[in-house]
Amino acid sequence: xxxxxxxxxxxxxxxxxxxxxxxxxxxxxxxxxxxxxxxxxxxxxxxxxxxxxxxxxxxxxxxxxxxxxxxxxxxxxxxxxxxxxxxxxxxxxxxxxxxxxxxxxxxxxxxxxxxxxxxxxxxxxxxxxxxxxxxxxxxxxxxxxxxxxxxxxxxxxxxxxxxxxxxxxxxxxxxxxxxxxxxxxxxxxxxxxxxxxxxxxxxxxxxxxxxxxxxxxxxxxxxxxxxxxxxxxxxxxxxxxxxxxxxxxxxxxxxxxxxxxxxxxxxxxxxxxxxxxxxxxxxxxxxxxxx
Amino acid sequence: xxxxxxxxxxxxxxxxxxxxxxxxxxxxxxxxxxxxxxxxxxxxxxxxxxxxxxxxxxxxxxxxxxxxxxxxxxxxxxxxxxxxxxxxxxxxxxxxxxxxxxxxxxxxxxxxxxxxxxxxxxxxxxxxxxxxxxxxxxxxxxxxxxxxxxxxxxxxxxxxxxxxxxxxxxxxxxxxxxxxxxxxxxxxxxxxxxxxxxxxxxxxxxxxxxxxxxxxxxxxxxxxxxxxxxxxxxxxxxxxxxxxxxxxxxxxxxxxxxxxxxxxxxxxxxxxxxxxxxxxxxxxxxxxxxxxxxxxxxxxxxxxxxxxxxxxxxxxxxxxxxxxxxxxxxxxxxxxxxxxxxxxxxxxxxxxxxxxxxxxxxxxxxxxxxxxxxxxxxxxxxxxxxx
Numbered sequence: 057x058x059x060x061x062x063x064x065x066x067x068x069x070x071x072x073x074x075x076x077x078x079x080x081x082x083x084x085x086x087x088x089x090x091x092x093x094x095x096x097x098x099x100x101x102x103x104x105x106x107x108x109x110x111x112x113x114x115x116x117x118x119x120x121x122x123x124x125x126x127x128x129x130x131x132x133x134x135x136x137x138x139x140x141x142x143x144x145x146x147x148x149x150x151x152x153x154x155x156x157x158x159x160x161x162x163x164x165x166x167x168x169x170x171x172x173x174x175x176x177x178x179x180x181x182x183x184x185x186x187x188x189x190x191x192x193x194x195x196x197x198x199x200x201x202x203x204x205x206x207x208x209x210x211x212x213x214x215x216x217x218x219x220x221x222x223x224x225x226x227x228x229x230x231x232x233x234x235x236x237x238x239x240x241x242x243x244x245x246x247x248x249x250x251x252x253x254x255x256x257x258x259x260x261x262x263x264x265x266x267x268x269x270x271x272x273x274x275x276x277x278x279x280x281x282x283x284x285x286x287x288x289x290x291x292x293x294x295x296x297x298x299x300x301x302x303x304x305x306x307x308x309x310x311x312x313x314x315x316x317x318x319x320x321x322x323x324x325x326x327x328x329x330x331x332x333x334x335x336x337x338x339x340x341x342x343x344x345x346x347x
Numbered sequence: 348x349x350x351x352x353x354x355x356x357x358x359x360x361x362x363x364x365x366x367x368x369x370x371x372x373x374x375x376x377x378x379x380x381x382x383x384x385x386x387x388x389x390x391x392x393x394x395x396x397x398x399x400x401x402x403x404x405x406x407x408x409x410x411x412x413x414x415x416x417x418x419x420x421x422x423x424x425x426x427x428x429x430x431x432x433x434x435x436x437x438x439x440x441x442x443x444x445x446x447x448x449x450x451x452x453x454x455x456x457x458x459x460x461x462x463x464x465x466x467x468x469x470x471x472x473x474x475x476x477x478x479x480x481x482x483x484x485x486x487x488x489x490x491x492x493x494x495x496x497x498x499x500x501x502x503x504x505x506x507x508x509x510x511x512x513x514x515x516x517x518x519x520x521x522x523x524x525x526x527x528x529x530x531x532x533x534x535x536x537x538x539x540x541x542x543x544x545x546x547x548x549x550x551x552x553x554x555x556x557x558x559x560x561x562x563x564x565x566x567x568x569x570x571x572x573x574x575x576x577x578x579x580x581x582x583x584x585x586x587x588x589x590x591x592x593x594x595x596x597x598x599x600x601x602x603x604x605x606x607x608x609x610x611x612x613x614x615x616x617x618x619x620x621x622x623x624x625x626x627x628x629x630x631x632x633x634x635x636x637x638x639x640x641x642x643x644x645x646x647x648x649x650x651x652x653x654x655x656x657x658x659x660x661x662x663x664x665x666x667x668x669x670x671x672x673x674x675x676x677x678x679x680x681x682x683x684x685x686x687x688x689x690x691x692x693x694x695x696x697x698x699x700x701x702x703x704x705x706x707x708x709x710x711x712x713x714x715x716x717x718x719x720x721x722x723x724x725x726x727x728x729x730x731x732x733x734x
Contacts, residue, residue: 132571157539157569158461159498165466166497195668197699210614212666216721219666219697236613238461265614268463291617294624295633296434296602301349302399302544302562304458304471307484307491315621332625333618334720 057256058185058230059205059247060148060174061124065189068116068146069094069107070137071128071153078104080128080152080193087196089189092120113144124148126182126191134178135160142171150191151177151241161239168241175241180233181211192233194218202227204340205251207244208263209236209270213291213333217263220337226346229257236265244274252282259285259344261336262327266292267313272321279325285343287328289336290315348565350579351395353444355543355561362534364527364545366558369446371395378420381445382413389448392419396438397584399562400430402478406440409448416445439583449557454547455517456480456491457527459535467495468535470507470528474517476547494528498536504529523556538576539569588651595647596637604629606725606732607652607661609645611636611670619664622721628729631658641670642678649686660691660732662724665698672696672704680711691716691731695724 061067067084071077072094082105085091093108093116100111110116113125125146129137134156141149149168156164156178168175176183182192186199198215200222208214214233221228232247234240244262251257260282264271271290278286293315319329330339356366368385372378382390394406401407406428410416420443429437456476462469473491475483484491494510496502508525517524527548535543544562551557565576585593592599598613606628610616613635620630632652636644652658667675676696683692693716696704708715716731718724 131568155568157572158541158566159468159536159539159569162461162467162498166499195699198668208614210612212610212612212668213614213618215666215668216615216618216697238463239466263614265617270463273464289618291614291621293617293621294630295617295620296600301397301432301564302458302542303456303480303484303546304460304542304544306481307458307471308460308462308469308493332722333622334722 057254058188059250059254059257060230061183061185061189061191063088063188064090066090066092066121066123067126067189067191068092068113068120068122069126069128070113070141071130072096072104072107072109073099073102074128074130076152077128081107081126083196084126084190087190088187089191092122113140113146117144117146122146124150124191127151127153129153131155131157135164138164138175139167142168142173145171145173147173149173149175149241150182151175152180152182152193154179156237158238161237165239165241176232177235177241179237180235181214183230183232185230186228194231194233198222199231200227202229203256203258203344204228205254205257205260206231206263207247207260208233209265210263210291213263216333217261217289217336221261221340224337224341224346226337226340226344229254244270245277248274248277248282252284257284259287259340261340262286262288264288264290264318266290266295266315266318269313271318275322275325275327278327285328287330287339287343288322289330289333290318348567348570348576348580349397349584350563350565351397351581352393352561353395354579355563356558358534358538358563359558359561362530364530364534364558365556366561367446367449369444371442372420372445373424373442375417375421378416378443378445379413382410382416385445385447386413386416387447390416391446391448392416392423393444393446394423394428394440395442395444396428396440397581398430398433398438400432401428404428404430406430419443420445449549449559450552451549451557451559452552453550455549456546457531457548458542458544458546459531459540460542462493462495465495468498468532470494470496470532472511472524472528474514480546496532502529502532502536520550520556527556538573539566540564541566588654592647592651595644597644597648597651598633598635599648599651600633601655602630602632604631605657605659606728607631607634607655607658608664609634609636609648609652609661610664611666615664615666619662619721619725622725623662623729626722626725626729628725628732631655642681645678646682646685649682649688653686653688658690660693660728661688662728663692663694664721664724665696667696667698667701667704671699672701673707676704676707680707680713683713691728693718693724693728693731695719695721
């Protein structure tokens with residue numbers, strides 16, 4: 057078991073003829089993902105490394121079927137691409153594109169949720185179920201089938217944590233990069249809800265960052281709902297305070313947002329806090345009682 | 348991208364948000380001319396810098412005569428103003444805004460920013476406006492209202508009028524507040540702002556609302572939609588090294604410490620800084636060379652770090668993902684040969700083909716201190732920086 061995606065998930069790639077899209081679509085295919093098609097307007101009928109390209113998501117869905125889409129479309133056109141996927145009722149829309157305007161994400165999120173679709177990202181490494189299905193830009197080989205569910209706001213820090221859980225012999229069920237933008241499709245809580253009910257996931261690791269109050273909100277959710285062991289690491293304990301303008305940022309985030317405050321709230325809600333970045337694997341091993 | 352108050356007020360005027368009359372001055376003669384135009388009841392001389400907190404830092408003064416306005420302008424322009432919002436560094440004042448003085452009876456606070464929890468833009472409003480608004484928000488949160496709104500369906504005075512909770516004293520102003528909120532929301536959405544703030548929004552002695560201050564920051568990701576805003580960019584907003592780094596796809600922020608660090612990925616870079624601090628040292632910078640870490644990026648990163656005379660050791664922390672460790676190791680060797688790195692280099696590589704990568708470092712003839720864990724690498728780097 058896993059969450060959201062597995063070896064049967066049919067995936068299409070929007071923006072497949074671009075540099076990043078074509079490279080990563082083929083990497084996903086090589087990993088074992090059922091990458092069944094790609095979409096680029098006006099390039100229908102061609103192929104990328106044997107993957108058939110369609111003019112629209114609707115055509116791709118009709119032609120090869122799709123349970124999920126991986127979006128590499130450049131930022132100015134990402135909103136339209138997400139809307140197109142939602143119009144075709146693709147249930148999982150994984151947005152790798154970085155630099156999408158915040159207002160566009162606000163609109164995309166509403167549009168997708170009104171059509172029953174879930175967005176992961178944007179500006180994230182994607183989602184992977186170890187040894188089954190990779191939708192994104194993460195290096196596949198560091199992942200090993202196992203028992204830890206990972207949710208992360210970061211990129212390479214996620215790979216670091218994945219690698220440590222692999223080295224510790226624990227492996228992962230599913231690893232989700234939710235992205236670090238101000239407005240994201242899926243939050244820590246959205247994914248905790250799924251990991252809670254996945255019997256294969258024996259422990260959950262949250263990788264947070266300074267800013268916002270998502271980790272604090274997730275902490276309260278964990279205490280109220282999750283019986284499995286949950287651990288968390290927060291990056292940015294020593295990050296300098298940037299030059300700021302005005303008071304609105306400080307008012308809206310209140311006391312939350314700093315690494316210190318996040319660690320305090322996480323610990324107070326029974327979550328194991330990890331302060332040493334080299335101790336992620338060993339800590340989870342200990343929590344799961346694995347020798 | 349942040350803009351100055353005088354620029355923000357030009358945009359307020361376009362969106363029919365009332366602001367005092369005034370103009371910019373950089374010299375004594377300009378100050379004197381502005382006083383003639385706007386000084387019937389005296390003027391306010393306001394330093395134009397991008398950080399907030401100017402009032403508390405003494406950057407806003409009143410003048411009752413042209414001579415006084417001239418003296419203040421001369422004193423301000425060219426000086427460095429350090430405010431509590433400035434993040435430690437001061438900012439050189441390049442101009443002042445000279446405005447008519449207006450009598451008012453009450454100060455309010457109104458702003459819009461994106462609420463991460465709400466996933467929507469949020470109007471923030473308080474009847475207790477002024478310089479101490481953050482203390483108000485902290486000590487009496489009930490005095491600060493937050494009204495989220497949908498950018499497509501709720502940018503309307505009716506939405507804000509229905510949601511604003513006002514005291515009996517402010518109740519007569521409900522329609523005016525809602526109308527101002529609508530205009531501010533139109534500006535926020537129309538120009539893809541990240542922040543718009545009026546503090547204080549005042550009630551004039553003769554009645555009617557007036558924006559005494561104006562702050563706007565834009566969503567950098569949306570600037571491509573607004574080429575007209577390009578001209579408002581202050582070239583000094585980012586420090587020159589940070590701008591240079593940006594050209595090479597690097598994200599660099601200079602700090603006070605003596606341990607340089609070069610990392611791929613922002614989260615891992617922050618984690619590396621935390622580890623350096625945890626080992627008893629201080630990072631000299633934040634440097635994210637991007638997920639890929641190419642040889643060009645690494646070489647440019649080294650040269651930017653080495654320009655900082657405080658840097659006594661460098662810690663490289665790279666997780667080789669799509670880019671394999673042996674390729675990264677070769678990039679490190681080539682870059683340090685090219686640049687001629689003379690200070691200790693601690694390298695922590697992890698990921699695929701890591702053994703081959705470490706072998707390349709070992710056989711390069713260069714003095715790399717190779718470590719396997721982040722914590723060990725940080726300790727070594729801190730020790731070598733102190734030596």
